Amino acid sequence: MIAIACDHAAIALKNQIIAHLKGRGEALTDCGGFSDKSVDYPDFALKAALLVAKGECTRGILICGTGIGMSIAANKVRGIRCAHCTDEISAAMARQHNNANMIALGARITAHDTALRMVDIFLNTPFSDEPRHAKRVRKIMDIEENRG
Ligand code: RB5
Numbered sequence: 001m002i003a004i005a006c007d008h009a010a011i012a013l014k015n016q017i018i019a020h021l022k023g024r025g026e027a028l029t030d031c032g033g034f035s036d037k038s039v040d041y042p043d044f045a046l047k048a049a050l051l052v053a054k055g056e057c058t059r060g061i062l063i064c065g066t067g068i069g070m071s072i073a074a075n076k077v078r079g080i081r082c083a084h085c086t087d088e089i090s091a092a093m094a095r096q097h098n099n100a101n102m103i104a105l106g107a108r109i110t111a112h113d114t115a116l117r118m119v120d121i122f123l124n125t126p127f128s129d130e131p132r133h134a135k136r137v138r139k140i141m142d143i144e145e146n147r148g
Contacts, residue, residue, distance in 0.1 A: 003048035003057035005031035009065035010107035045073035060102035071104035095125035
């Protein structure tokens with residue numbers, strides 16, 4: 001199950017991604033938003049991030065104008081590694097090196113056909129089996145566990 005959320009800046013791209021995911025046969029939970037009326041992106045990032053953090057969804061896709069606000073918000077949720085990506089190489093590395101469980105895309109930044117390819121890369125790419133990457137991701141999660 002994939003969680004997806006957007007704000008008012010990214011309704012069109014979210015709908016394209018949803019159609020793309022359905023074409024792939026993916027099950028998804030649409031956490032909104034549902035119109036181009038101005039909303040606050042943290043509300044929607046949080047809904048999707050909690051689904052991923054609780055294990056109800058295996059991956060999450062966030063889309064706002066730049067992807068930046070959504071990624072910052074999602075990364076405040078324990079267990080979330082949300083990668084803000086604007087290109088295919090970053091989407092691949094986010095999985096291979098960072099074991100990202102969410103990706104944040106910028107509907108006003110990245111061409112929409114590129115964004116669809118990034119979604120495929122994000123969903124298809126496994127985490128590297130090189131131990132150094134697991135060690136580094138563990139260190140990231142240790143920061144989360146040990147901070148005040
Ligand atoms: C909305 O205007 C915009 O700030 C939002 O979509 C996003 O780009 C925030 O990071």
